[in-house]
Amino acid sequence: MTTVLEVKELKKSFGAIHAVQDISFKVKAGEVFTIIGPNGAGKTTTLEMIEGLVTPDYGHIQFGDLDWNRNANAIKMMIGVQPQSSAMFDLLTPEENLELFATFYGKARSTEDILAMINLTEHRRNRVKNLSGGQRQRLAIGLAMISDPEIIFLDEPTTGLDPQARRNIWDIILQLKSLGKTIILTTHYMEEAEKLSDRVCIVDQGRIVTLDSPAALIEKLTVEREVRLSFLDGVEAAEEGEIFAKDLSSVSRTERDATSLTIWTPKPEDTLYDLFKFTKEQEYQIEQVSIREMSLEDVFIAFTGKEWRD
Ligand code: ATP
Numbered sequence: 001m002t003t004v005l006e007v008k009e010l011k012k013s014f015g016a017i018h019a020v021q022d023i024s025f026k027v028k029a030g031e032v033f034t035i036i037g038p039n040g041a042g043k044t045t046t047l048e049m050i051e052g053l054v055t056p057d058y059g060h061i062q063f064g065d066l067d068w069n070r071n072a073n074a075i076k077m078m079i080g081v082q083p084q085s086s087a088m089f090d091l092l093t094p095e096e097n098l099e100l101f102a103t104f105y106g107k108a109r110s111t112e113d114i115l116a117m118i119n120l121t122e123h124r125r126n127r128v129k130n131l132s133g134g135q136r137q138r139l140a141i142g143l144a145m146i147s148d149p150e151i152i153f154l155d156e157p158t159t160g161l162d163p164q165a166r167r168n169i170w171d172i173i174l175q176l177k178s179l180g181k182t183i184i185l186t187t188h189y190m191e192e193a194e195k196l197s198d199r200v201c202i203v204d205q206g207r208i209v210t211l212d213s214p215a216a217l218i219e220k221l222t223v224e225r226e227v228r229l230s231f232l233d234g235v236e237a238a239e240e241g242e243i244f245a246k247d248l249s250s251v252s253r254t255e256r257d258a259t260s261l262t263i264w265t266p267k268p269e270d271t272l273y274d275l276f277k278f279t280k281e282q283e284y285q286i287e288q289v290s291i292r293e294m295s296l297e298d299v300f301i302a303f304t305g306k307e308w309r310d
Contacts, residue, residue: 001028003064004151004182005050010059012045019045021206023059029150032173032183034193037203038304043186046203047155050184051081063151077105080149082140082157090129094120094139097128098146105147118142118172134165141172151182159188170196194296202303209303217299224252226292227263227271232285235259244278245271 005027012020020042027033035043048054050061052068052075061068063075088097095111102108115121118138123131128139137157144152154173158166166189173183173196187193193200194214201211210217231238238259245251250267265271268291279286 001030003027004029005184006060006062007046007050008060008062010046010049010061011057012042012049012054013057018206020049020056023203023206023208025201025208025211027151027182027184028198029182030177030180031198032177032185032196034185034187034197034200035203036187036190036193036200036300037209041203042206043203044155047153047184047186051079051153052076077107077147078150080144080147080152082144082152082154085136085140088128088136088139088143091127093125093127094131094135094142095124097139098142101143101146107148108146109148114142114145117145117175119168132165134161134168137161137165137169138172141169145176149181151184152176154183154185156186156188158192166192190295190297190300200296202300204304210299214296217296218293220299224264224266225268227265227268228288228290228292229261229263229275230287231259231261232287237282237284240282241275241279241284245275248274250274 003026006025008024010020010023011018019040023042023046025033035046037043045054049056049059052072063071063078066075066078068075089100092100094115098111098114102111115124118141120135120138120142123135128136131139141152141154141157144154157173158169161169170192173185176183183196185193185196197214199211199213200217202209212220229241231241235258238256238261242254242256242261245254245261245263248271250265250270252264252266254264255262263271263275272289276286
């Protein structure tokens with residue numbers, strides 16, 4: 001796939017603060033590329049350098065053959081940046097905001113079209129100051145779509161929103177992706193990164209810690225799964241179950257708390273098959289069985305050594 005953006009060895013300091021120390025990556029056409037990382041990791045500074053708002057101390061930013069020094073106007077037509085809430089006009093309506101922003105560009109997607117995509121047709125004539133947080137965020141994304149750009153930058157588009165409002169924004173992002181747009185996203189929400197992204201770049205202290213698809217990142221760490229079962233026939237049955245499980249070649253370790261047994265295994269199907277054969281023979285009943293999947297959050301903790309704060 002074509003590379004639409006390449007950043008190489010980006011660096012930026014603010015006085016003694018080395019916000020971005022060394023960031024390089026390539027973004028492919030049509031992908032959702034997500035940057036996640038703890039507070040102060042350098043995500044916003046990285047985006048702002050790419051968007052042409054902050055000048056890097058060092059490094060290269062290329063949009064195909066274009067760069068900010070020689071082709072600033074062409075790049076501005078190619079990219080869409082979600083404005084800060086404060087950049088919108090509170091006393092105007094969504095429709096008026098879209099029409100006003102459209103006058104900044106030569107080519108513009110129709111207001112009608114954008115209002116439908118961001119699901120604000122019904123509220124087109126309400127003043128922005130009366131919109132909910134989610135509706136304002138949707139309008140901000142709409143404003144980023146005005147010039148019908150190929151690449152759209154969304155810096156924490158769902159921060160502070162309730163789960164339903166966040167899902168509405170996810171739907172818009174997925175719609176943009178289905179239109180072939182490239183989306184570059186930052187987020188604080190792991191679940192969001194996992195659901196939306198083709199590739200995730202984990203940034204910590206101004207450097208990339210790891211970069212891959214969510215599935216591949218999880219796979220790298222998924223050496224074993226956690227299987228939990230609960231025995232209905234009391235503690236003794238659970239003890240017997242644990243002794244049996246410990247002897248299985250597929251099991252790496254076990255832990256038991258009264259009637260509840262946790263087993264770590266790289267082959268959960270094999271383990272459960274053998275264990276169920278045993279419990280059936282013994283006529284033990286098992287109440288709950290769960291296999292815990294690794295999540296992107298586990299990956300984050302493994303790579304950065306930090307707890308995720310959400
Ligand atoms: P958050 O998740 O909190 O938004 P972030 O990963 O986006 O964080 P940045 O906003 O890029 O991180 O900030 C990286 C570091 O650079 C922080 O220590 C921040 O305080 C500092 N910084 C960012 N912009 C400036 C500035 N204009 N002047 C001084 N320091 C800055």
